[in-house]
Amino acid sequence: MVIVHVFIKIKPDMIEPFKAATLKNAQNSVKEPGILRFDFIQQEDDPLSFLLVEVYKDSNAVAQHKETSHYAEWRQSAGHMIAEPRKSIKYVNIFPEDKEW
Amino acid sequence: MVIVHVFIKIKPDMIEPFKAATLKNAQNSVKEPGILRFDFIQQEDDPLSFLLVEVYKDSNAVAQHKETSHYAEWRQSAGHMIAEPRKSIKYVNIFPEDKEW
Helix, strand or coil: CEEEEEEEEECCCCHHHHHHHHHHHHHHHCCCCCEEEEEEEEECCCCCEEEEEEEECCHHHHHHHCCCHHHHHHHHHHHHHECCCCEEEEEEEEECCHHHC | CEEEEEEEEECCCCHHHHHHHHHHHHHHHCCCCCEEEEEEEEECCCCCEEEEEEEECCHHHHHHHHCCHHHHHHHHHHHHHECCCCEEEEEEEEECCHHHC
16 A cells, blocks of 8 residues: 655645646546545645645556546646645555555 | 644654554544544654544544543553654645545
């Protein structure tokens, strides 16, 4: 299993278009067989800061996600809304176990 | 719904006891009716850094969690293993919707 948290800071005035573009990507991503979760959440005290909680079955599923048309479309549509380079942190699950995701 | 990410940095040599104490707390916490998720994950490139992904039905559930015996036991047992003050970030969910957690 691969857990990736992707921290995204967007430009002011881009909240609604960014939410729309990323919601669409998240809705399509969870349909991929290798994706267990694709949560899209917004920081309560800083509405320009977002987090994607991406949980993949394995590293192959990560590679497959990057080849999907919805990921390409998201990069195209959301790319110019992002204020600074995305930061990612990888995690290993302790609880719950793999089969519970 | 209330989403809280709790970032915890522990002291060297405390990895295994911290994992054991926190696993026990997580296993008990997910049994609380107000808790939807209580993921316990470890940063891949920094094994002294952990994250609790806590998802509550509402702020009342947050208060109730803090009154449980397993939370009190965890604070007691894990407290001296923690290297620096815990940092928390609150999030609002965009996807999935409340009923999907």
